[in-house]
Amino acid sequence: MQTPDTPVDEAPSVFDSHCSARDALELIASKWTMLILPALASAPMRNGALLRRIDGISQKMLTQTLRDLERNGLVIRDDRQTVPPHVEYRLSQLGQSLSRTLTILDTWAEQNFPALDRAKERYDQQHSVKRNR
Amino acid sequence: MQTPDTPVDEAPSVFDSHCSARDALELIASKWTMLILPALASAPMRNGALLRRIDGISQKMLTQTLRDLERNGLVIRDDRQTVPPHVEYRLSQLGQSLSRTLTILDTWAEQNFPALDRAKERYDQQHSVKRNR
DNA sequence: CTGTATCCAGCTCGATACTG
């Protein structure tokens, strides 16, 4: 018997820690994911090109994040099996659909960081004042 | 003298690790931020309500993330100074503009996690096969 | 109810050296 308090057909929700959607969110909620996917959205790129494009990323984190994205079907790794090696990364369709939203987020950050900086300054000032009295 | 190789008026970019926009991105790129802001977008909420809504978050992480969001001007903390305490959190205008995109991301995760799960299964199967020969 | 303070196990991630 089912009561209103024990729903059976709950929609999948990121707010449910046991739902697989939460795992998906955690893959997305990474600064490197938020840079790699938009980078690949503009053009397919090789390891070295990504390393140069994404300032501050280490080889380790690049490889690690790319692997994870590949495993989740967002990025396609195209190894041309040549010597010297030539490996190209590009977005899958799924990756493209996600990158559209991530690019919006990147743009939001680029447009609004001055406002965040001003807010931080105000906050820190206000709270140092309070501590000193 | 200025050459094409030494641009002076580069646009702020999240791809530049020294740009403040990168800091903004790192604030956003947190699973708790991606849940708290959309939660507050539906309605202002109190500490306890957020704790119940966001499954799996600890009191420590909730407070810590809320403080950071408040400091950056995305969330407004409204302490009614009563006994017992009654504190309500709501989005600033800036927070609202960000939460719109974050909500899209949450929805993307809820709609596409089955595809990610299928991709993971395929990937893991393929790669365990390769290791065994 | 809304937090703060402290401990600390475990994970992250950069640095470095090495490989096909």
Add this chain to the structure above:
DNA sequence: CAGTATCGAGCTGGATACAG
């Protein structure tokens, strides 16, 4: 060129106890 392997400092974040 495109990685892999390893080490270890430092940060993250849960658990627990306490407080106004």
